[in-house]
Amino acid sequence: MxxxxxxxxxxxxxxxxxxxxxxxxxxxxxxxxxxxxxxxxxxxxxxxxxxxxxxxxxxPGLVEGHSHIFQDVSKVGAPADEAHLRRGVVAVADAGTAGASTFDAFRKVVVDANEIRVVNFLNVSVLGLIDFRFGELLNPDTLVVEDALEAAANHPGIVRGFKIRLSEDVVGHHWQALLKKSVSLAEQAGLPLMVHIGETEEPVPAVLDYLRAGDIVAHCYTGKPHGILADDGTVLPGVMAARERGVLFDSAHGKSNLSFEVAKRAIADGFLPDILSSDTSARNWRGPVFDLVTSISKLRALGAPLDECIRRATIVPAQVLGLDGEGYGRLxxxxxxxxxxxxxTAEVTLPDASGxxxxxxxxxxxxxxxxxxxxxxxxxxxxxxx
Ligand SMILES: [Zn+2]
Structure with missing residues (x-):
């Protein structure tokens, strides 16, 4: 030189x-x-x-707020670097694929084995989401508070929150008791709780009543029963009220939780997701999700401004995940x-998760x-x- x-x-x-x-x-x-x-x-x-x-x-290098990357252990685990880093994402949160009993394996085969910065929402069930065919909380005793707290305390660099899936096929009829216990666990650890909705037993405002400022509702644009819209297509007042008191909403596309119809109406109503995420998994990374940039492209096409999409896929998830202090989410x-x-690119056909x-x-x-x-x-x- x-x-x-x-x-x-x-x-x-x-x-x-x-x-x-x-x-x-x-x-x-x-x-x-x-x-x-x-x-x-x-x-x-x-x-x-x-x-x-x-x-x-x-x-800024994109930050994926919701993914499933427990490759080779979970049936939903996609390869972290291949699915994310090579597609523009530099930090990723796994949303509850690992539970306390599988957390050590998660560290070895995901966190340590990939280049991308990995954090996670630890599943409140010690089992985690190993196989989507069998709900991890059908036996409510799998929510072991002490085990979850211990994993979080021992690995503060990785565990940045907890995750509970509240669909009826995951929790049976125990949702209220399990959700209360999960909020209390998150409170003790000083971390947010992410709650998966869509096919919950009761309408979403009943779930929101339990959540604190900083807790996260995943799949806000789901087309499944008990989403965020009222019958007239407007966002439910209970959802707006939860947002006002600081509950966060995550778009989390996923294999079955992005409806263009719901997203279009919500965006027209001014309801953008706080976190724009893909919910990438082994079941959807070859379609209909593909990757985070494709999820951004879809919401942008439905009316969300590009700068707002980028904010929600960079600095906002970086802050929620405690990664802003490491310089993620900003230039x-x-x-x-x-x-x-x-x-x-030129125009292409982009599918949602509702056909x-x-x-x-x-x-x-x-x-x-x-x-x-x-x-x-x-x-x-x-x-x-x-
Ligand atoms: Zn998910």
Missing amino acids: SDIQGYDLVLKGGTVLDPANGRNERADVAISGGTIAAIGPDLATDGAQVVDCAGSTVV DVGGTANVTVLTE NSIVAPRLEPTTVVHKGALVETTPWRGGASA
């Missing part, structure tokens, strides 16, 4: 969209030694590798260089930078990349 102090890599000429820092403007992003060295117009590129980002949007000069470049589809442009993570290094991306699993 010459005597010029050059950058390692420059992402040139894109629109930098970083909701955490209120940035939405054309700028270059320069990276050196694993960190973001500069953000600004017309940065010097001498000696640097240059990626032309003209026409693309440069965002800070001097911070770790995790960056995703999104490029709009409907829309034709809309798709966002593709054309360049992914993880800890300052370019990641080898993998093509969209929905077909030939347009």
Whole structure:
């Protein structure tokens, strides 16, 4: 290298969209030694590798707030790096696939075996979600408070919350007792509780009554019975009231919990998810979910503004997961260089989880930078990349 102090890599000429820092403007992003060295117009590129980002949007490395990545142990476990990192996601939360009895295995085969930063919502059932055919709380004794508290206390870097699935096929008729116990457990650990809705025994406001500010309702756009909409298509007053007192809502697409009809009406009503997540799993990562960027593309096509989608897939989940302190979810000069470049493709057919589809442009993570290094991306699993 010459005597010029050059950058390692420059992402040139894109629109930098970083909701955490209120940035939405054309700028270059320069990276050196694993960190973001500069953000600004017309940065010097001498000696640097240059990626032309003209026409693309440069965002913080995406943060996936809800996934299932307990590969080879759970029937729903997708491979973390392949399903997420290679598709623009740099940090991911597993939503209850592991329980206290399987947590050590989760650490070994997921957390330690992947490049991506992994945290989790520990399933309140010690069994976790090993096999979706058999509800993990049908035997309510599998909720062992001491075991869950011990795992959380021993692994604060990983366990960032708890998860309970409240569908009737998971909890039988014990939902109220199990939910109360779970909220109390989360309270003792000082962590949020994520609650999975859709086919709960009672309408969702009955569930919301138990939740605290910071707790999370997953699958807010589910088309299954007992979702967030009233019969007239407006968002239920009880749902709006819960949001007002700080309960968070997670879109968590999943194999069967995104209805375009519900999402479109809710978005028109101003009800965006707090956390925009994919709920990727081994059952849906080859469709209809594919990945987080495809979930973003879908909600954007239904009327959610791009900057609001990116906020909900970067800084908001980073804060909820306690990862903002590690620099996730934002582009800070001097911070770790995790960056995703999104490029709009031609229109494609995008399916929801209720048998409907829309034709809309798709966002593709054309360049992914993880800890300052370019990641080898993998093509969209929905077909030939347009
Ligand atoms: Zn899930």
